[in-house]
Amino acid sequence: MSKIAVMGDWDSIYGFSALGLDTFSFDEKNIDDAGRTLRRLSEGDYKVIYVTEALASKIQNEIEHYRTLPSPAIIQIPGISGNTGEGISAVKKSVEQAVGSDIIFGGNS
Amino acid sequence: MAATNVNPTRMELTRLKKKLSTARRGHKLLKDKRDELMRQFLELVRENKALRENVEAGINAANKNFSLAASGMTDAEVRVSFMSPKQEVQLVTDTKNIMSVDVPLYTYTTRTSDPNDIYSYGLAFTSSDLDSAVTSLAGILPDMLKLAEIEKTCQLLAAEIEKTRRRVNALEHVLIPDMETSIKFISMKLDENERSSQTRLMKIKDMMLEDAHQYKEREEENFLQDSRENQ
Numbered sequence: 001m002s003k004i005a006v007m008g009d010w011d012s013i014y015g016f017s018a019l020g021l022d023t024f025s026f027d028e029k030n031i032d033d034a035g036r037t038l039r040r041l042s043e044g045d046y047k048v049i050y051v052t053e054a055l056a057s058k059i060q061n062e063i064e065h066y067r068t069l070p071s072p073a074i075i076q077i078p079g080i081s082g083n084t085g086e087g088i089s090a091v092k093k094s095v096e097q098a099v100g101s102d103i104i105f106g107g108n109s
Numbered sequence: 110m111a112a113t114n115v116n117p118t119r120m121e122l123t124r125l126k127k128k129l130s131t132a133r134r135g136h137k138l139l140k141d142k143r144d145e146l147m148r149q150f151l152e153l154v155r156e157n158k159a160l161r162e163n164v165e166a167g168i169n170a171a172n173k174n175f176s177l178a179a180s181g182m183t184d185a186e187v188r189v190s191f192m193s194p195k196q197e198v199q200l201v202t203d204t205k206n207i208m209s210v211d212v213p214l215y216t217y218t219t220r221t222s223d224p225n226d227i228y229s230y231g232l233a234f235t236s237s238d239l240d241s242a243v244t245s246l247a248g249i250l251p252d253m254l255k256l257a258e259i260e261k262t263c264q265l266l267a268a269e270i271e272k273t274r275r276r277v278n279a280l281e282h283v284l285i286p287d288m289e290t291s292i293k294f295i296s297m298k299l300d301e302n303e304r305s306s307q308t309r310l311m312k313i314k315d316m317m318l319e320d321a322h323q324y325k326e327r328e329e330e331n332f333l334q335d336s337r338e339n340q
Binding site for chain 1: 147150151154155157158161162164165168169171172175176179187188191194195196197198199200201202204211213215217219220228229242243246247250253254256257258260261263264265266267268270271274
């Protein structure tokens with residue numbers, strides 16, 4: 001039995017706690033802990049971790065590390081400040097890795 | 110390049126030929142694997158894109174509701190409302206095998222049987238916008254989970270496709286041509302050796318016949334005799 005975590009700034013993620021997901025909020029003060037927390041959660045029994053796009057851009061290296069591992073699935077979601085397009089560009093990256101060039105998005109998103 | 114440092118022997122030739130046929134078969138299999146992976150991947154990635162757009166729109170809509178709700182309440186009130194969640198989601202993971210890549214399958218169960226049991230606060234002191242915000246977020250949770258599943262699958266497949274493609278290319282453009290040149294080199298060398306031993310044998314046979322029958326001396330004698338008769 002595993003769990004789902006949501007990481008990001010408090011305003012973006014507090015709603016998820018009502019649904020029963022575990023939320024881990026970060027602000028400017030403790031943003032340095034985000035990478036370490038991600039590592040801790042991944043080694044624990046969190047199999048799915050949602051990360052807001054804003055936070056994900058700060059811990060790009062850690063997320064990249066888990067990309068090809070079978071678990072956890074780290075999924076970027078838009079935060080309260082809106083959609084930065086980071087999430088969809090991660091999908092684009094997969095396409096580029098597999099096909100060699102981007103054939104799904106037509107290079108414009 | 111590889112042709113220069115092989116032993117031109119029959120044993121090596123047989124070994125290389127066996128290796129080449131294995132490489133050809135491996136190449137074909139890997140190529141098939143790559144094609145099938147690619148087909149699955151493209152299907153999934155299209156679904157991934159659609160689902161992501163859907164989820165992003167859903168989260169954005171929910172976030173708007175949350176902002177609206179937060180504007181009617183103080184920050185402290187909002188924090189208190191979400192302090193002790195009633196619901197708990199537990200994830201059951203399973204794996205599915207797509208062309209020898211283990212991809213995750215997620216199903217989730219909630220702690221209480223009623224999926225609408227998500228309001229962790231009293232309704233009296235909170236804005237009704239908060240309720241609709243939480244409801245809208247709850248509505249996209251299944252999609253979010255599906256997105257996690259598909260996106261992870263896409264990432265794993267992409268890595269596998271890249272690996273397979275490299276292998277196919279290495280076999281096709283390096284290993285197989287190298288072996289072909291080596292085989293050609295050895296068979297040419299063996300042919301050459303055979304020709305040289307053939308000529309050597311012919312020469313030796315000539316010499317032995319000469320020793321046995323003294324053809325040359327007889328010929329000379331015949332020649333001398335002929336010339337005498339002609340005189």
